[in-house]
Amino acid sequence: MAKKHILIVPGDGIGQEVTAVGKKVLDKIAARFNHEFTYDEALIGHVAIEATGDPLPAESLEKMRNSDAILFGAVGHPKYDNDPSAKVRPEQGLLKMRKELGLYANLRPIKLFDELLGASSIKPEILKGADILFFRELTGDIYFGEKGRKNNGDTAYDVAEYSRYEVQRIGRKAFDAARTRRKKLVSVDKANVLESSRLWREEIQKLALEYPDVEVEYQFVDATAMILIKEPTRFDVVVTANLFGDILTDEASQIAGSMGMLASASIGDGTGVYEPIHGSAHDITGKGLANPMASVLSAALLLDISFGLKEESEAIISAIDQVLKKGFRTRDIADKTTDPSMILGTDAIGEEILKLL
Amino acid sequence: MAKKHILIVPGDGIGQEVTAVGKKVLDKIAARFNHEFTYDEALIGHVAIEATGDPLPAESLEKMRNSDAILFGAVGHPKYDNDPSAKVRPEQGLLKMRKELGLYANLRPIKLFDELLGASSIKPEILKGADILFFRELTGDIYFGEKGRKNNGDTAYDVAEYSRYEVQRIGRKAFDAARTRRKKLVSVDKANVLESSRLWREEIQKLALEYPDVEVEYQFVDATAMILIKEPTRFDVVVTANLFGDILTDEASQIAGSMGMLASASIGDGTGVYEPIHGSAHDITGKGLANPMASVLSAALLLDISFGLKEESEAIISAIDQVLKKGFRTRDIADKTTDPSMILGTDAIGEEILKLL
Numbered sequence: 116m117a118k119k120h121i122l123i124v125p126g127d128g129i130g131q132e133v134t135a136v137g138k139k140v141l142d143k144i145a146a147r148f149n150h151e152f153t154y155d156e157a158l159i160g161h162v163a164i165e166a167t168g169d170p171l172p173a174e175s176l177e178k179m180r181n182s183d184a185i186l187f188g189a190v191g192h193p194k195y196d197n198d199p200s201a202k203v204r205p206e207q208g209l210l211k212m213r214k215e216l217g218l219y220a221n222l223r224p225i226k227l228f229d230e231l232l233g234a235s236s237i238k239p240e241i242l243k244g245a246d247i248l249f250f251r252e253l254t255g256d257i258y259f260g261e262k263g264r265k266n267n268g269d270t271a272y273d274v275a276e277y278s279r280y281e282v283q284r285i286g287r288k289a290f291d292a293a294r295t296r297r298k299k300l301v302s303v304d305k306a307n308v309l310e311s312s313r314l315w316r317e318e319i320q321k322l323a324l325e326y327p328d329v330e331v332e333y334q335f336v337d338a339t340a341m342i343l344i345k346e347p348t349r350f351d352v353v354v355t356a357n358l359f360g361d362i363l364t365d366e367a368s369q370i371a372g373s374m375g376m377l378a379s380a381s382i383g384d385g386t387g388v389y390e391p392i393h394g395s396a397h398d399i400t401g402k403g404l405a406n407p408m409a410s411v412l413s414a415a416l417l418l419d420i421s422f423g424l425k426e427e428s429e430a431i432i433s434a435i436d437q438v439l440k441k442g443f444r445t446r447d448i449a450d451k452t453t454d455p456s457m458i459l460g461t462d463a464i465g466e467e468i469l470k471l472l
Numbered sequence: 473m474a475k476k477h478i479l480i481v482p483g484d485g486i487g488q489e490v491t492a493v494g495k496k497v498l499d500k501i502a503a504r505f506n507h508e509f510t511y512d513e514a515l516i517g518h519v520a521i522e523a524t525g526d527p528l529p530a531e532s533l534e535k536m537r538n539s540d541a542i543l544f545g546a547v548g549h550p551k552y553d554n555d556p557s558a559k560v561r562p563e564q565g566l567l568k569m570r571k572e573l574g575l576y577a578n579l580r581p582i583k584l585f586d587e588l589l590g591a592s593s594i595k596p597e598i599l600k601g602a603d604i605l606f607f608r609e610l611t612g613d614i615y616f617g618e619k620g621r622k623n624n625g626d627t628a629y630d631v632a633e634y635s636r637y638e639v640q641r642i643g644r645k646a647f648d649a650a651r652t653r654r655k656k657l658v659s660v661d662k663a664n665v666l667e668s669s670r671l672w673r674e675e676i677q678k679l680a681l682e683y684p685d686v687e688v689e690y691q692f693v694d695a696t697a698m699i700l701i702k703e704p705t706r707f708d709v710v711v712t713a714n715l716f717g718d719i720l721t722d723e724a725s726q727i728a729g730s731m732g733m734l735a736s737a738s739i740g741d742g743t744g745v746y747e748p749i750h751g752s753a754h755d756i757t758g759k760g761l762a763n764p765m766a767s768v769l770s771a772a773l774l775l776d777i778s779f780g781l782k783e784e785s786e787a788i789i790s791a792i793d794q795v796l797k798k799g800f801r802t803r804d805i806a807d808k809t810t811d812p813s814m815i816l817g818t819d820a821i822g823e824e825i826l827k828l829l
């Protein structure tokens with residue numbers, strides 16, 4: 116029996132509605148598998164600014180630090196899009212949270228449900244069976260190195276940098292995850308050109324000696340961009356640097372087709388954060404139309420990664436698979452062939468998932 | 473009437489066989505459109521090493537400089553793959569040629585023939601009509617900046633750099649090309665994060681003022697990696713930096729599916745070089761099996777880009793389209809549905825193309 120404290124951070128827009136379903140699913144799992152989950156809730160983003168003036172109040176951060184995992188909704192409000200000069204912005208809460216919790220790895224599972232294979236631009240026969248887990252490094256690379264202008268402003272530069280320590284810590288997480296999956300790791304770099312990639316590869320090669328049961332393949336980023344399209348089923352776990360991960364995870368989520376079904380995790384050495392890749396979607400907020408499945412899959416990812424509860428995680432994924440097989444859809448994943456009576460709102464599809472847990 | 477001197481540089485492996493067909497096509501075009509093309513031939517790569525000891529003999533370079541355009545084959549020999557310590561290598565000829573001719577832009581057209589839509593992993597209805605011309609910068613970015621180690625070797629770094637001049641010269645080529653096409657240019661960068669991307673965008677924005685007839689869109693590289701899959705028909709001309717171009721052109725050629733059908737150009741302020749993206753393919757060299765269509769399309773690209781002969785270029789593309797529509801295939805683009813009697817060798821399919829010119 117696991118005893119865990121989970122913080123729900125709904126944030127803005129549909130974040131409220133979808134994390135409510137995610138929490139119910141966690142509750143049902145606790146009952147079925149005899150775990151004890153306790154919950155608290157904290158503010159972030161626009162709702163936090165409205166309530167306290169601060170996009171990440173000290174109280175929220177304190178609660179985050181003291182929880183075992185965080186189920187996160189979304190952050191953002193259209194009000195700020197039209198006001199680029201606003202000094203206090205919802206996204207600052209997100210960035211501060213990542214920094215304060217030391218979240219150095221972003222995990223993006225690309226798991227395709229058979230029923231939704233048709234939603235992708237890729238042919239179903241190419242996609243069928245694809246199940247990839249990306250690890251993107253989040254704190255280093257060309258995003259955070261020195262940058263500026265020289266030669267009277269006529270030249271601009273950015274420095275990409277990685278330390279051995281930064282590669283080791285994410286590499287180890289990726290190897291650990293591969294061990295619980297199909298034991299295949301692809302490390303993506305550009306070691307034929309970049310010194311930072313050569314260091315990256317050296318460290319992964321060293322780690323590989325500690326994981327003789329994991330089969331490691333080294334790919335150049337341009338090759339990976341091709342193989343993701345040609346043969347997505349070839350991948351199990353993929354680990355890569357910040358910039359390459361930024362590009363490849365977006366490419367891969369497009370391969371999946373149904374963005375409303377994708378979860379992600381940001382993890383470090385402390386509390387992990389689990390959230391849908393979709394945004395706050397203010398256009399449908401409060402209408403009960405939002406697809407809660409990415410939040411439910413975020414809960415599944417939370418159980419798997421932060422608590423090591425693999426069976427529980429798979430029970431959730433399987434419940435979603437069955438709901439889809441029964442023909443239930445939310446509006447965003449319905450198509451011309453969907454019977455209108457099978458198109459459910461946020462809570463109704465949540466109930467269907469809960470019935471199967 | 474155009475009077476031009478074209479240098480044929482077959483290089484290694486199937487380069488000989490495919491450029492021979494390319495040259496015949498150029499000859500036929502000259503006759504039909506009343507141009508005067510003269511030819512010479514030069515050595516590069518393994519064949520040059522065998523003949524002279526030098527992968528790019530001074531005589532070849534001299535001929536390159538004095539020609540109006542170069543139809544290039546391929547470079548490489550398996551002998552060197554098994555001998556990584558070899559001091560003299562075929563690829564050195566290629567690198568030296570690029571440097572000496574000042575080739576700063578790599579052009580990669582992604583043009584899909586209706587008959588081959590099925591060869592891609594992407595659904596035909598998504599792909600149909602896609603016609604993209606990539607401009608990848610070749611001399612700057614993180615590939616050529618300072619790189620090294622510090623902190624006792626525990627940190628590795630690479631510097632990405634662009635000068636205004638470097639962006640302007642490729643930007644201008646891309647705008648010029650857009651003007652002769654559908655007048656749409658997408659400039660790809662990561663200006664939300666990188667200073668070199670911000671400079672890139674500033675220069676493209678300045679150029680845009682000179683080309684009011686060209687519609688310009690700015691995309692972040694991760695968005696482009698997605699849209700290429702979701703909606704490839706949205707692109708006309710794409711211009712981007714060296715690293716992003718390396719990744720995106722490979723992704724895009726995979727979208728096209730048939731690598732044996734893709735041509736590329738490397739251009740600068742002097743002679744331009746036109747070549748298939750496929751390699752020397754020593755496994756089928758001398759067997760008359762190679763697909764010459766990428767070389768023929770390279771000849772079409774040469775006429776279009778170096779000589780401005782757009783109608784002539786389109787006549788070649790249309791001839792290939794008709795040959796495919798008649799059902800003729802080379803082995804590499806045949807599938808289960810192909811009548812074996814329609815699978816032709818290098819010269820035979822070349823003859824079918826020539827008949828239609």
Ligand SMILES: [Mg+2]
Pocket residue numbers: 361362365694
């Ligand atoms: Mg991204």
Ligand SMILES: [Mg+2]
Pocket residue numbers: 337718719722
């Ligand atoms: Mg490449």
